[in-house]
Amino acid sequence: xxxxxxxxxxxxxxxxxxxxxxxxxxxxxxxxxxxxxxxxxxxxxxxxxxxxxxxxxxxxxxxxxxxxxxxxxxxxxxxxxxxxxxxxxxxxxxxxxxxxxxxxxxxxxxxxxxxxxxxxxxxxxxxxxxxxxxxxxxxxxxxxxxxxxxxxxxxxxxxxxxxxxxxxxxxxxxxxxxxxxxxxxxxxxxxxxxxxxxxxxxxxxxxxxxxxxxxxxxxxxxxxxxxxxxxxxxxxxxxxxxxxxxxxxxxxxxxxxxxxxxxxxxxxxxxxxxxxxx
Amino acid sequence: xxxxxxxxxxxxxxxxxxxxxxxxxxxxxxxxxxxxxxxxxxxxxxxxxxxxxxxxxxxxxxxxxxxxxxxxxxxxxxxxxxxxxxxxxxxxxxxxxxxxxxxxxxxxxxxxxxxxxxxxxxxxxxxxxxxxxxxxxxxxxxxxxxxxxxxxxxxxxxxxxxxxxxxxxxxxxxxxxxxxxxxxxxxxxxxxxxxxxxxxxxxxxxxxxxxxxxxxxxxxxxxxxxxxxxxxxxxxxxxxxxxxxxxxxxxxxxxxxxxxxxxxxxxxxxxxxxxxxxxxxxxxxxxxxxxxxxxxxxxxxxxxxxxxxxxxxxxxxxxxxxxxxxxxxxxxxxxxxxxxxxxxxxxxxxxxxxxxxxxxxxxxxxxxxxxxxxxxxxxxxxxxxxxxxxxx
Numbered sequence: 001x002x003x004x005x006x007x008x009x010x011x012x013x014x015x016x017x018x019x020x021x022x023x024x025x026x027x028x029x030x031x032x033x034x035x036x037x038x039x040x041x042x043x044x045x046x047x048x049x050x051x052x053x054x055x056x057x058x059x060x061x062x063x064x065x066x067x068x069x070x071x072x073x074x075x076x077x078x079x080x081x082x083x084x085x086x087x088x089x090x091x092x093x094x095x096x097x098x099x100x101x102x103x104x105x106x107x108x109x110x111x112x113x114x115x116x117x118x119x120x121x122x123x124x125x126x127x128x129x130x131x132x133x134x135x136x137x138x139x140x141x142x143x144x145x146x147x148x149x150x151x152x153x154x155x156x157x158x159x160x161x162x163x164x165x166x167x168x169x170x171x172x173x174x175x176x177x178x179x180x181x182x183x184x185x186x187x188x189x190x191x192x193x194x195x196x197x198x199x200x201x202x203x204x205x206x207x208x209x210x211x212x213x214x215x216x217x218x219x220x221x222x223x224x225x226x227x228x229x230x231x232x233x234x235x236x237x238x239x240x241x242x243x244x245x246x247x248x249x250x251x252x253x254x255x256x257x258x259x260x261x262x263x264x265x266x267x268x269x270x271x272x273x274x275x276x277x278x
Numbered sequence: 279x280x281x282x283x284x285x286x287x288x289x290x291x292x293x294x295x296x297x298x299x300x301x302x303x304x305x306x307x308x309x310x311x312x313x314x315x316x317x318x319x320x321x322x323x324x325x326x327x328x329x330x331x332x333x334x335x336x337x338x339x340x341x342x343x344x345x346x347x348x349x350x351x352x353x354x355x356x357x358x359x360x361x362x363x364x365x366x367x368x369x370x371x372x373x374x375x376x377x378x379x380x381x382x383x384x385x386x387x388x389x390x391x392x393x394x395x396x397x398x399x400x401x402x403x404x405x406x407x408x409x410x411x412x413x414x415x416x417x418x419x420x421x422x423x424x425x426x427x428x429x430x431x432x433x434x435x436x437x438x439x440x441x442x443x444x445x446x447x448x449x450x451x452x453x454x455x456x457x458x459x460x461x462x463x464x465x466x467x468x469x470x471x472x473x474x475x476x477x478x479x480x481x482x483x484x485x486x487x488x489x490x491x492x493x494x495x496x497x498x499x500x501x502x503x504x505x506x507x508x509x510x511x512x513x514x515x516x517x518x519x520x521x522x523x524x525x526x527x528x529x530x531x532x533x534x535x536x537x538x539x540x541x542x543x544x545x546x547x548x549x550x551x552x553x554x555x556x557x558x559x560x561x562x563x564x565x566x567x568x569x570x571x572x573x574x575x576x577x578x579x580x581x582x583x584x585x586x587x588x589x590x591x592x593x594x595x596x597x598x599x600x601x602x603x604x605x606x607x608x609x610x611x612x613x614x615x616x617x618x619x620x621x622x623x624x625x626x627x628x629x630x631x632x633x634x635x636x637x638x639x640x641x642x643x644x645x646x647x648x649x650x651x652x653x654x655x656x657x658x659x660x661x662x663x664x665x666x667x668x669x670x
Contacts, residue, residue, distance in 0.1 A: 165331055166364035168351045170425065171381035180377075184368040 020243060027236035034231075044237040054238065057222040061202060064133070064218060068140035069198035075141065076148025076197075077190055081178070083149070084156040103146045111210035114139045118211060131213035139211040140201045147200060148193035155189035156182075188256055195253040199246055280307040282432060282465055283328060288337035290323055297323050299489040301337070305433070305467060306482075310459050312468045314476040315486035316512070321469045324486075325435050328467065329358045342432070357426040358435040362442065363418045365410040371397070371421055372406035378429040396424040399458060416447045423458065433465045440475065452479055473513050477501065485509050506619055510552045511628035517558075517593045518629020521551040521618070529618060532588055534567050536611060540618035550619040552629070555583070555596040557615030566608015572601050585631050592631040 030039030048054060079099070086092045102110060115131070118138075122130020163185065167177035183190075205220035212221050219242070223235055283305040290298040298320045305311050313321040326332040327339060330351035339346050346354060357378075365374050375396055379389045397403050400420035410418060419439060426434055436455075440448045456479050459466045470476055476483050477497040485492045485500060485508075493505040504510035507518050521531030526541035531551045543549060563569050570588035584601060586593045586609070593609070601607055 160362060160364055162360040162362065162364040163366065165351070166358070166360055166366075167377075169329060169331075169358045170378035171352045171429070173350075173352055176381070181366055184366075 065201040072144035080152035107206035111207040115210040144197035151193035284340035312480040320489040357431040363422040506622035507624040537613040538616040552617040559610040
């Protein structure tokens, strides 16, 4: 039984990671064959870093990801605070549902509807082509927002309600109490939300595909257009790099999360020990 | 003495439910005032209205002669110690206490000096660099007090600050709070549901129930001269009996006429009579003013708590003499052990020590019988059932 479960686990891991392992291996292939390994080389990585198209797409993607992460973090945190402070239970539930829609909605529908809206509004103002960096930014903020809200809202609910009251009692205005006491408390949630927004924006293809203008291409969109011609192993090396970047970000966000988890657990343990001592 | 806070005709409702009903209260300079009552009596809401965290629906809050209804908490010269302390977890002990001073842009050396002075007052010198989550409950409590006092408020509000501490620590903190109040001369408004705590610490006790003030007085007044059955029952143990005032200083209850010390009632006025369990002497049956049968005896260390059945009314008596269950005894009550109260809405609700479980059983049986009746009605006639439900 035990060996069986081990084999089963191994099989699952194999199916999960075999494609990526193969991709990584072939990114170091000496030739551009997809069947035969002919020696180890960095030539595709070299080519990658000399391809100005790709480099510009990388730059675009990063600029877009950072901008949409920052904007959606600010807006999402504000939204979470707003939702949390709503007095009406029904309004709160309704807003919760509405914020979740972009997450559940198929990307393709979000993408098409956003494109339609941008074109429609663009025509309205007499623009022949309204799709640009800014439309993409709006689109990315739209689908990143729920992830930030989802991270910040539980932290607000965990927070001792009397903390902001204590700050106001001790001389802070509403806003200063938020800045000096609530933000530090919410920070782990805000940071995780920002990292999630960043990665979501980084690897989005479907929505970007519909909302990207001709002058502004992101990496996933570029890779897609590259695969329409013959696939070159440069794409493998690019994919490998992206994989490792995202892996690193994921690890970081988990570390931040488990840090706060640990702090909470320790506080609980201490409380329990104290209760037992009594 | 100088009035520092006046609450005038304060009323407050949450979602249509009245929480405070026409509260009038004067708080004087340099006093230790306790708001005492069971949970849901409105004591915390009263505190939050003084602190500025809630606004009254009606009435005025006057602070040193000035109406402060619409002044936000950060502009009030009043600080709060919250129930769960509400220390800032991202700041250490020193920074927590320094927080209000930094907000007021007090110069650095002065901050250092005043924080250290405060930490010394609450016996936490040497804890400056500690994280607040690494402290015990009692220590966190002290940090909260230091933080609330460092900006020298005129009034300190304390919302059940000792509720989370264990018994021994609570006793120590009671002493310490009293000491700090004396040392600083700041007015303390203290909220608790613990009557012993209220009696031992306060200059003035305000007993509240159902959003109304039942009685304001010194601890001794409140204990010895309760105004109604609620106060008598909530503060300490009481036997509360129906009586009739025959004339001044003569009262009849339990089928006997007693001398007492109260006067000023009308002739034949029905009254509530309070006799504290420790004020009853046990004597041989033939010498007793009242005669009864012991139904239970509980040993409590310092004394026994016995329940005596007198004509169907169960008395609680605390005595150091040993008596047996089923023994027939007599009771002797001195005139000054009898306290007479006017009838109130609480009359008949408290003060009989019939065993609670028996009472509950009886109620349960009644309800069951009633339900059966209802269901029978429902089987024969649906409209009759609806009617009887409405009648309920």
